[in-house]
Amino acid sequence: MDKIDATEITSIEILKSSNDKQIKVDDPKEIEKIIHEFSDVKLRRSNASDKPTETYWISIFVNKGLRFGMNLTDTNFLYITDLASKNKYSSGNFKITSEFDGESITSLFK
Numbered sequence: 533m534d535k536i537d538a539t540e541i542t543s544i545e546i547l548k549s550s551n552d553k554q555i556k557v558d559d560p561k562e563i564e565k566i567i568h569e570f571s572d573v574k575l576r577r578s579n580a581s582d583k584p585t586e587t588y589w590i591s592i593f594v595n596k597g598l599r600f601g602m603n604l605t606d607t608n609f610l611y612i613t614d615l616a617s618k619n620k621y622s623s624g625n626f627k628i629t630s631e632f633d634g635e636s637i638t639s640l641f642k
Contacts, residue, residue, distance in 0.1 A: 538567045540594045547589040548641050555640045566636040574630035575610065582607035588637050604634060 543558040544566055557563055584605035592600040603611040613623035 536592075536594060536599065538564060538571075541567065541592055542596050543593045545591040545593070546637060546640060549587040549589065550585075553641060557640070569632070569634070569636040572630065573610075573628055573632050575626035576629050577624055578609070578627035579625050580605065580607070580609040580611075580627075582609070584609070588634075590637070604637065606634075608632065 539560075541563050543556055544563055545554060545556050547554045557566065582605075584607045586606040588604045590600075590602040590604060591598055592602070594600075599614070599616055601613045601615065603609075608628040610626045610628055611624070612626065615622075
C-alpha cells in the first residue's frame with residue numbers, strides 16, 4: 533500500500549469465491565477502513581501451501597482504472613499484483629505473518 537495514496541482510490545470490488553457474491557465499495561470512509569487494515573500487515577514471500585476454503589478476489593481502482601489485484605485466502609495467504617508496474621517485483625505470493633483477521637473484508641458479506 534506504500535505505492536499509492538489511499539485518497540486516490542475511487543473504489544474497491546470484492547468477489548467472494550464460495551458464492552460468487554460481489555460487493556463494490558465506493559464510500560471513502562469504507563475504502564479507508566479496508567486500506568488501513570492492509571497497511572499494517574506484515575508479509576513474507578511464500579507459496580501458498582494450505583488449501584483455502586475461502587478466497588476473496590479484491591480489485592482496487594485508482595482514478596476509476598484498475599490498479600491492484602489481490603487474492604486473499606482464509607489461510608492467510610495474499611497474492612498481489614500492481615498492474616501499473618512492469619518490473620519483477622510487481623506481483624507475488626505472500627504469507628501474512630502479523631495479526632490479521634480480515635474483518636473489513638469479511639464483514640461486507642454478512
